[in-house]
Amino acid sequence: MSFIKRAGLYCFRQRFKTVILFLLLTLIATFMLTGIAVRDAAKGATADVQTAIGGKIMLDLDTDGHMGGGQQSQWGTVYGYNGDLITQEIVDAIKKVDGVVDYNSEDTASYYGAGVDFKYLPAAFGLNYTKYGEASSYNATLSSEKCSKFQSGKYKLVDGRHIAPDDKHACLISKELADYNKLSVGDKIKMYSLDSDAISEFEIVGIFDGTEGTLGNALTVDEIPSNCGYVDYATMFELFKEELNGYQQLTIYVEDPFSVQNVYDRISALPELKGKTLKLSIDTDEYDVVSTHLESLQKLVNTTIVIISVVSVVILTLLLTIWIRGRKKEIGILLSIGKSKVNVILQIFTETFIVAVISFAASIPFSHLIAEKAGAFLVSRVTTGTTNLTVQINAVYLLPLYLIGILLIAVAVIVSSWTVVRSKPKDILTKMS
Secondary structure (H helix, E strand, O other), X not given: OOHHHHHHHHHHHOHHHHHHHHHHHHHHHHHHHHHHXXXXXXXXXXXHHHHHHOEEEEEEEOOOOOOOOOEEEOOEEEOOOOOOXXXXXXHHHHOOOOOEEEEEOEEEEEEEEEEOOOOOOOOOOOOOOOOOOOEEEEEXXXXXXXXHHHHOOOOEEEEEOOOOOOOOOEEEEEHHHHHHHOOOOOOEEEEEEOOOOEEEEEEEEEEEEOOOOXXXXXXXXXXXHHHOEEEEHHHHHHHOOOOOOOEOEEEEEEOOHHHHHHHHHHHHOOHHHOOOOEEEEEEOHHHHHHHHHHHHHHHHHHHHHHHHHHHHHHHHHHHHHHHHHOOHHHHHHHHHOOOOHHHHHHHHHHHHHXXXXXXXXXXXXXXXXXXXXXXXXXXXXXXXXXXXXXXXXXXXXXXXXXXXXXXXXXXXXXXXXXXXXXXXXXXXXXXXX
16 A cells, blocks of 8 residues: 555544644644735835835035125125026936936925915914015925925825926915815916015916814914915026026936936936036935835744744644654554655655645635735834735745645654654564553
8 A cells, every 4th residue: 555545544534633733734824825925015015116216316506615705684694605506408418318217306485475366374473574465485396296295195186286397387285275265276376476576377286185284373374384385496487587597406216226326327427517516416215214114024024934934843743743653553563564764754744745735725715814914914013104015815825835835844744753763663563562
């Protein structure tokens, strides 16, 4: 009789032991399969973050040694930058560089506008330093979608579209300000700028939320986030054409953070930047923060899989050792009639593997139930809570599961059976008698 047939008959006769082994192997397989799924989900999330965030290259003004002489004013000594600005010619050259996928410039609170035909949410002090009342601040931008508060998720566009580089006389306002004045996308508003002494008309191209509940104890209207918005850069150049003929900062987006150094080198070599008082730097902070969390999650899951493997081998070995010691007579008879030790070990391995095949298949629905929750729990322990994992159990995971399972079973069977099998048949039978 072959060892495979003997293994099948043994599993059929020892139903109670087979059920216990089935439950144990199903539990082990469920944890294994869940760990593999979470690990792969973390790898996939890292790749998605890599594509979504990409790398950033910053082009800024080099103010070191280029601030000129200080001039006295009623507020103290004022220094003015006397170096180069980031011109449109430089921007046009950069956007043609291979690897550059987008760019943006954001100048915080660069435009102050008083509402000519609309009102701001009131603050504690109603300062009327213009004939249209108090002014609030607006960030000038080429692409509002790439601005920091939208990128971080603090602000979210709820109606309309974002400001684009080719826009002129376009603005974004908060939902609170829009509701306060019964304004909607497509409406036009007028604002007076004391700095340029001019009234400009803007079209509301988009409305965003994220400013709710931030009124607080603001003293002036520009301290209320709901009163602040975004305007296009073209209008800024129109209003301040004598003082403003370039950008003070440019964020350059690279699709792949790992190729950012190559893109940096190409931009550095542009003739448009030669001799300019501008500085170029690589910024991968946003990607590094998220990817570090995901890499930590992968390490945690890998460690968990190793621990599960070790614990599984130990438990399985102990269980099989107890059972095999109760089969000394059977093993002694098999050895005495000429069966080799390898043949006996293969029988025990086959008995366990038969149950494992069924157990591993049965673990799939259980893994489906706990994988998503396990992933969410691990994310909450490792990350700041901003990273979401989509954990799925795929058929491709069965191959590594069975390979790991076969290895674990082989180790457990060899260790547990060797203490009995290494003895001579005569010694085994003598002890039994």
